[in-house]
Structure formats: structure tokens, C-alpha cells
Amino acid sequence: MRLYKQLIIIILVSLFLSACSSSNSRYSMRHDAAPLRAPTELEMQDAIVTQVIKSASTTRPYEVLGKRYTPMLDETGYSETGIASWYGRKFHGYHTSNGEIYDMFAMTAAHKTLPLPSFVRVTNTANGKSIIVRVNDRGPFHDNRIIDLSYAAAYKLGYHKYGTAEVKLEAITLSDTHARKTYVQVAAGSTLANIEALASTLREQYKLPTNIVEKDAIYRLHLGPIKDAQHAQQVLETLKQNQFQNAFLLYTQ
Numbered sequence: 001m002r003l004y005k006q007l008i009i010i011i012l013v014s015l016f017l018s019a020c021s022s023s024n025s026r027y028s029m030r031h032d033a034a035p036l037r038a039p040t041e042l043e044m045q046d047a048i049v050t051q052v053i054k055s056a057s058t059t060r061p062y063e064v065l066g067k068r069y070t071p072m073l074d075e076t077g078y079s080e081t082g083i084a085s086w087y088g089r090k091f092h093g094y095h096t097s098n099g100e101i102y103d104m105f106a107m108t109a110a111h112k113t114l115p116l117p118s119f120v121r122v123t124n125t126a127n128g129k130s131i132i133v134r135v136n137d138r139g140p141f142h143d144n145r146i147i148d149l150s151y152a153a154a155y156k157l158g159y160h161k162y163g164t165a166e167v168k169l170e171a172i173t174l175s176d177t178h179a180r181k182t183y184v185q186v187a188a189g190s191t192l193a194n195i196e197a198l199a200s201t202l203r204e205q206y207k208l209p210t211n212i213v214e215k216d217a218i219y220r221l222h223l224g225p226i227k228d229a230q231h232a233q234q235v236l237e238t239l240k241q242n243q244f245q246n247a248f249l250l251y252t253q
Contacts, residue, residue: 032090034160039105039152041196042212042219046132047107049119049172055098058116064141075118078171082146084122085164086154087139096137103150110137110148114171121170122149124157131156132172182232183211183224183250186239195219206235222250 061070072078092104098116102108109120114135123130133153140148147169151160159165186202189195192212199210199221211222223239226232232249239247 027090027094029090032088034088035092035104035151039155040192041199041210042192042214043105043107043152044131044156045107045211046209047119047134049132049174049176051174052117054118055116058098058138062138064138067141069112069138071113072115075114075120075171076173078114078120079169080146081125081166081168083144083164084147084149084154084157084159084167085140085142085145086149086151086160088151098136100136102137105152106150107131107133107153107156108137108150109133109135109153110139111135111146112138112141119172120147121172122147122153122157123168123170124159125166125168127158129157181225181252182229183222183226183252184232184236184239184247185250186221186223186244186247188218188220190218192219195221208235 059071059073061068063069087102087110088104091102094102096102096108096110096116100117109122111120114120116138117134117136119132120135121130121132131153133149137148145164147167149157154160154165157165157167187195187198192214195212199212202208202221202223203210206223208223208226211224213220213222223235224232226235236247236249
């Protein structure tokens, strides 16, 4: 009987310590996982490059797993090729390194030394797909990986099922985006699902990126940017011949 009581006490203490350990953990999930749904076309739009104030607290050298990292003070001209991974549900809703909230459906990323925040073009070297993400977190802390993308970003690049992919990184600053851009506004509507379906079709047909802009509950589908003015005019004429008579050219800075 005495031995039985001792066993009960040991079990209760173990459960208590396990509960304490679990409650002190930063994340509620032990292992990362994909979300329960796919990201929408609207969620997978490129991050908009804007003027940002760099986080001073993230410019100091730091150490993780015995390795020391020194963040860059200026990302201008940065370019690198390596392996990208992605992170999802385990980190969703928690603070990033610069104090923002991580959203696995936003076009964001983690990098070990880029200034926070900053913007990077990421290109999947296997399929040529390219995106722009906002870097607002630190990581990934694996020697063979150079960037951790949000699930939505990895999904758009086409490697969310594989875990990793070889990518090329190119830092983008506001000065890189000053050139005038040409888009074709194809259509507008109040049903996002219809606009997203059309975007997917046109993106494949014209081999051009798409952008959906929402204002006053109306979703406008833009095809582009298109660098060459003559190409833009050709795309517009083709669209007008294929049932999109109200399509028009749109110029932005």
C-alpha cells in the first residue's frame, strides 16, 4: 500500500512538471504544420514596397545556437542564392523579431541579417516564379537555409508541399520602384472568388503577374506590371478581342 501511494505521488509530480513545462513554452504547438486551408489570391499578392523605419533593436549583433550574427545596416545591392524553407501554424499569431504579429497568410519572411523590416524579391530557380515579401523576422537558423517564407509565399512559389526550394534573393528598396509601371485593368466585380478565378486563368494565359485591388467592396483585376509599352498595348488589344472590351491601360509610379 505504501509503495502504491509513492507511485501515485511520483505520477502526480510528473504530470505537474509536464504541465508547467508546457505552459512555459512560447508556442502552443510542438511541431510546425501547414494551415487547414490554401491562401487566397488576395493574400498571395506581392508585398508593397514602402518607406519604412528600421527597427533599431534588431540591428545589434545576436547569438543563436552558439553562432553569432551581425545584421546589415543597409540592404542595398544585396543578392544571394540558396535554400528557402517556410513556417506556418506553429508560429501564426506570435510576435516576430521586430514586434509585428506573424501571419502565415501574409507575404512575409524571416532572414538572419537583413534589416527589419526590408523587402526582398524571391525567385524559385526551379520554376521561375517570383514574389516580393516583407522581411520582418529572424531565422531560419539552419546552416543550409537563407530565408524562411510565410506559408502563403511558399505556396505562391510552388514549394509548399516540398518544404524547401532553391531560390534567388534580391533586396528591393523604394528607389528601385520609382520607374513608371504599366498595368492593364481587365475587369472589376463584387465577388472575390470570380475575380480570383479570372486572375488565375489570365496569369497562366499571358504569363504575366496579376494584382487584385479592393476599394469600396469592388475588386479590380490588374494584369502586370508590363515593362514594355508596346507589349502592354498588344496585351490590351488581345483582351479587348477576347470579351474584355472595357479593359484599359493603367499607369502608376
